Amino acid sequence: MTAPFPTPYAARPCTLVVCRGCCCGNASKHPGTDHQRQLDRLSAAAADSGGRLALRTTECLGPCDQANIVVVQPSAEGRRKGGRAVWIGFATDDGSTDDILAWVASGGPGETEPPASLALQIVSPRRATPLRRRR
């Protein structure tokens, strides 16, 4: 069987940071999405990657109106080649999950370009808003 991820790989793997805060993964706010299935698929891919893909969940990352948010962090090699974290928004269907998995299987940020359909879902991380502005 052919490994779904290229080898060799740098020590630090490509990492998916899956938001599961107040809105992302919330079935009452996004009832048409099987959020657990999405997390299970991403988790299974990480488990089957032989250490080439890692996954973690996080609390709210900020852009709730673009849920579900998945941040794709480059591997050490991808970062060395100029890759930076890419924020994917509106990841609420199987197609989005397919695209994310295809991209990380081909190397992720810095190694390969995202599928064209996934590129349309790239969003900007919100900058932290100062709690209080000086006048």
Ligand code: FES
């Ligand atoms: S819950 Fe995911 S961005 Fe807020």
